[in-house]
Amino acid sequence: MIEDNNLYSPEFINRLKSGNREAFTQLVEETSSKIYNLALRMLEKEQDAEDVLQETYIKALRNISSFEGRSSVLTWLYRIATNEALMIMRKHKTSGTVVDIDQDDDEDGEGLQIVDWCCLPESEMMSKETQIKLQEAANLLSPLLKAVFLLRDVERLSGQETALILGINEDAVKTRLVRARLKLRERLTGYFSERIKMEVANE
Missing domain, CATH: 1.10.1740.10 (RNA polymerase sigma factor, region 2, helix turn helix motif)
Known part of the structure; x- marks a missing residue:
């Protein structure tokens, strides 16, 4: 906030x-x-x-x-x-320089087992490598989903502030944030799965 x-x-x-x-x-x-x-x-x-x-x-x-x-x-x-x-x-x-994955289709995600980020320790979530992977995945979001994700989850703005900035209502912010998080998890599930296996192996 x-x-x-x-x-x-x-x-x-x-x-x-x-x-x-x-x-x-x-x-x-x-x-x-x-x-x-x-x-x-x-x-x-x-x-x-x-x-x-x-x-x-x-x-x-x-x-x-x-x-x-x-x-x-x-x-x-x-x-x-x-x-x-x-x-x-x-x-x-x-011009074709941004990949838009803001589509309501399930073709690529059908049956996908999405890894929950909460399984990773905070130190891993804050690692440079993880931040780079997250930014790379965010860069593939549509402009509006990326904006919502960055404002809410990176800049830590409130739903009300984000709604004011984007000119949409708070319910729309919530809906788009859920979609953005889901798409990021889909993109990163392989990476986080490997990181979790490494954490377990090192315990």
Whole structure:
């Protein structure tokens, strides 16, 4: 969950909305790493992530006077960045550079025994190798499923925040998160099965 602090206080928001450059510079300094990391996870390429970062703050500066405060300013920035990233992802998808596994078919998954990630110790789940495998699998999700997964399970945003960012309701977030997790488990079941066998053998 995104936590508010003095940076997002009413006084600070008023300074932003009045066009105070110092306040906007502070906002960029405090939030740019979060925005960039999300964009990089969504898009994989540094140049694309940098483009999203730049466009996010250009649009934020242009529209800050109309910020209504219905969410935190960081959630608002996440929404701008996510929308920019989704547009790029969908553009790549139409050019054939993104594999879409956001389909409600069971052909490939019929009879598949899905390994439960809870069987792995936390240290294994946090290992560099596992994180790489998880990111590779997430890169095969459709743009919207990937966005939901990253916002909820990686950025640890709430369902309400994720819904605000994506412009969908919370039930839709829950449904897509379940689908994303299931597809990731299907993709990673072989890898996790081997890791669990190794853990058992080493006990």
